[in-house]
Amino acid sequence: GFSNLEAIPLDPHYALKEAFADDPSAKKVILGSGIYRDGNSEPWVLPSIEERKAEKEVDEHKSSARYEYLPISGYAPFVTVARDLLFGRYGAKADHFVSLQTISGTGANSLGAQFLSKSLRPSAVWLSNPSWVNHSNIWGLVGVKVKYYPYWDAQKKTLDFDSMVKKLETETVSGDVILLHACAHNPTGVDPTKEQWAKIADICESRGLFPFFDSAYQGFASGDLDEDAWALRHFVSRGTLELVAAQSFSKNMGLYGERVGALHLLTSSPEAAAKAKGHLCQLQRGQISQPPRRGAHLATAILTNQVLFQKWLIDLHEMSSRIKSMRQALYEELVSLGTPGKWEHIISQIGMFSYTGLSSVQVETIQSESHVYILKSGRISVPGCEFSFEGVNAANVKHVAKGIDTAVRR
Numbered sequence: 434g435f436s437n438l439e440a441i442p443l444d445p446h447y448a449l450k451e452a453f454a455d456d457p458s459a460k461k462v463i464l465g466s467g468i469y470r471d472g473n474s475e476p477w478v479l480p481s482i483e484e485r486k487a488e489k490e491v492d493e494h495k496s497s498a499r500y501e502y503l504p505i506s507g508y509a510p511f512v513t514v515a516r517d518l519l520f521g522r523y524g525a526k527a528d529h530f531v532s533l534q535t536i537s538g539t540g541a542n543s544l545g546a547q548f549l550s551k552s553l554r555p556s557a558v559w560l561s562n563p564s565w566v567n568h569s570n571i572w573g574l575v576g577v578k579v580k581y582y583p584y585w586d587a588q589k590k591t592l593d594f595d596s597m598v599k600k601l602e603t604e605t606v607s608g609d610v611i612l613l614h615a616c617a618h619n620p621t622g623v624d625p626t627k628e629q630w631a632k633i634a635d636i637c638e639s640r641g642l643f644p645f646f647d648s649a650y651q652g653f654a655s656g657d658l659d660e661d662a663w664a665l666r667h668f669v670s671r672g673t674l675e676l677v678a679a680q681s682f683s684k685n686m687g688l689y690g691e692r693v694g695a696l697h698l699l700t701s702s703p704e705a706a707a708k709a710k711g712h713l714c715q716l717q718r719g720q721i722s723q724p725p726r727r728g729a730h731l732a733t734a735i736l737t738n739q740v741l742f743q744k745w746l747i748d749l750h751e752m753s754s755r756i757k758s759m760r761q762a763l764y765e766e767l768v769s770l771g772t773p774g775k776w777e778h779i780i781s782q783i784g785m786f787s788y789t790g791l792s793s794v795q796v797e798t799i800q801s802e803s804h805v806y807i808l809k810s811g812r813i814s815v816p817g818c819e820f821s822f823e824g825v826n827a828a829n830v831k832h833v834a835k836g837i838d839t840a841v842r843r
């Protein structure tokens with residue numbers, strides 16, 4: 434019976450949330466999940482999305498077909514514009530691509546992992562150390578051995594590029610998959626430079642590695658959609674590599690619970706694409722049959738209507754600016770407290786997360802003494818924090834900084 438099952442601990446994010454919910458303190462703050470919050474710590478519906486929803490005339494609200502099934506590969510206009518957003522002009526080679534709408538970025542990662550595990554039979558998938566916690570879960574579930582390449586230099590609080598290169602150049606096997614974060618690396622907030630990306634592409638070519646890009650934060654790293662797709666497009670521009678990209682609209686459109694995403698496979702020929710499409714559709718059919726409609730319609734409207742698209746760019750800017758100002762606020766508090774150590778990385782890291790470098794012991798102290806909840810890895814979600822540089826929560830940033838300060842001085 435099930436009583437013989439091995440006990441599996443809760444995902445660290447959910448464990449943290451439960452501990453937070455149980456804490457009666459009025460001062461409690463959680464810096465866990467990668468979700469955007471506005472200056473009042475409230476969820477933020479992007480005004481561009483709100484505007485689209487308010488349009489009572491849009492077809493999908495009126496049509497009797499509004500609850501019909503989509504095709505297995507999803508809403509065709511959506512997958513096309515989603516592909517073009519990510520691949521830019523390279524998307525024009527449409528017959529080399531297979532694109533399917535997925536259950537957001539997670540579903541895309543999972544479908545991609547299933548497909549590659551069967552079609553490439555890699556000896557391993559290489560993840561950055563550290564990576565998004567679900568990557569190892571997803572690849573483990575499809576039975577592919579998970580190996581890690583060095584990424585984060587805990588001493589210098591930067592990318593350990595030399596070790597990364599050394600590992601990839603010596604220990605990978607042709608046909609292995611390498612998972613790369615397209616931009617705004619989760620959890621470290623540190624991305625390779627353009628030169629470093631070119632070197633990684635060289636290694637993929639010379640070692641026969643299959644690149645799997647995970648793009649969950651386009652628009653959040655540099656604030657520029659094209660710039661944030663630079664690495665992926667660089668790989669494509671070489672014309673030598675086939676690759677996969679998992680794309681999420683959870684963060685950049687604030688559509689978390691709508692589960693809007695896509696999986697894109699770039700192949701070397703239209704024949705390969707046609708064959709791969711059959712396999713991907715079979716996997717999708719067995720798992721979800723068809724993806725959901727509503728979020729795909731919303732995202733398509735934003736990406737195809739010029740007025741809404743311009744408004745979306747403003748929304749993206751609003752989110753990334755607030756994150757930057759929060760980073761600055763936290764940094765300044767730590768500096769003014771004279772907290773031992775260097776904290777510049779809090780402002781130089783990009784995207785939603787800051788990998789603070791706090792130890793698990795320090796994290797525990799901060800939680801028990803200051804009621805500030807941080808993942809054991811020391812990663813904090815900057816916009817998700819319930820502290821703010823301005824407005825009613827101005828006191829919170831001081832409280833968080835003070836908690837860190839106390840723990841670091843121990």
Ligand code: PMP
Nearest residue numbers: 467537538539565619649681683
């Ligand atoms: N990849 C990475 C690196 C992420 O950080 C996330 C969100 N935390 C995802 C994929 C997937 O998110 P979603 O399923 O909500 O699109």
